[in-house]
Amino acid sequence: MRLAAIQMVSTPDVDRNLEQAATLVARAAAGGAELVALPEYFCLMGRQDGDKLAVAEAPGHGPIQQALSDWARRHGIWLVGGTLPLAREADPLHATNSCLVFGPEGRQASRYDKIHLFRYDDGERRYDESQTLCPGRQPAAFEARARDGTAHRVGLSVCYDLRFPELFRALMQPPCDLLVVPAAFTRPTGEAHWELLLRARAVENQCYVLAPAQGGRHENGRSTWGHSLLVDPWGRVLDCRPDGEGLVTGTLDPAVLRQVRQQLPALEHRVLGPGLPATAAGD
Template sequence: MTSSLAVAAVQMVSSPDVADNLVRAGRLIAQAAAAGAELVALPEYFCLMGHKDRDKLAIAEPAGDGPIQAALAGWAAQHGIWLVGGTLPLRIAGDPDHASNTCLAYAPDGSLAARYDKIHLFRYDDGERRYDEAATLCAGSQPVAFDIRSRAGTSVRVGLSTCYDLRFPELYRALMSPQSCDLFVMGAAFTWPTGQAHWDVLLRARAIENQCHVLASAQGGTHANGRRTWGHSLVIDPWGVVQAVQPEGEGVVMGQVDLARQGDVRRQLPALAHRVM
């Protein structure tokens, strides 16, 4: 039995046109599946990068129903893959002014395998640019990890995270307990200045300190709303080695979750067992 799992990060430059974004996402997912990926991840807001922040409220779907969720389930079943659907906005009952920024993961039969609502909401103010996600989003509260099984029968535990979560190592420690994850999946739309400064080093740090694989799918380019996102979708091994990267533009980044390699890293340098706090 093989101890590896082929994974793919989809990088997009999403627009305000949901239908066009779904076509593009479907094409890239098909490309990843054709290349052998068994788990494919989309970036944050793969379905919409609107002209203004409140645009996401207009397309927010009720949990379990809507064209975006139907597309995700359909792609997973069509290609027989595990699909981590970046994020999409889901409605919050009784609160039309806010949505959750939700990552939904689907099994190869199209069934829902996991839901994660982004816990950490981004706020930025450098004196010239200001942004506050809490104006339109409500934060989640629970870390989410789930187990998948490869076609060869390998069990892999996957922890979910979204964009600004990357700056909070305690979330990833929580995902390592009581059972260790083998793979962290990160969907993001990092800004150009914060991505240029911190994206790579933070992703590698999360991999190194948890001796865990990382699959990071990002928005990467200049969007119709004028925003420029950093991109650099990555696959990183448990030693912090970058297996593959897509700097900017649409594309698919392929890599391997190698459990034998991870076992060697954890056995030779048992840092996880040495924790005292």
């Protein structure tokens, strides 16, 4: 299955961002991609946290969701729609940071609400997503069928989730072939940890990791790390885009998955974790 991650430098203008995303999705599809993933907040990088509440859409309705559906159907692709804010009827002061997936017929195939909310303060930069977001509660995965008929299990996560390996372990029951990590990492945290963590998630779960990111200096003054990546199950970086808008592409090869898991069956060797037996001390 051919994959593409889209890197953007999104603005505070939803319409401009949708126009740019449409162009990049079309370019990825023209290059043969069967699954395309957009970055976190592809639709809006606001000037202040509350801006996302102003554009939050009701689940199943709104121009951002319609655009994602239209692009998936027009190009006949699986589209992992980065993230967008979805409104909560019971709590108008908070939204969910949601990743929606649309299949080749334009129908929504999955939804994942970001579980782990980012908070950071280095004395110069301060972020606290809990001021405007409420966390999700459940992992989410879906089955994407390639054009050759091969079915692939795809697990979803968002940005800060990358630091919590227990989420990815939960997604590996049963094992995923691909983990997708839309993100908008800050430059300090990205430079220190982004590639390290992505490669670790690929190695420990013996699967491909596709990470579309925001990458550059935004109109709101924020700088994001970029370095969108595709990593294989052995931890090799297959493609990377350091900065600016563009694509990361590559192939999910089932033969590589089988080879890695057969040569080093680490997933079968797990002893600890949910659903695995525990032994009392001294037994």
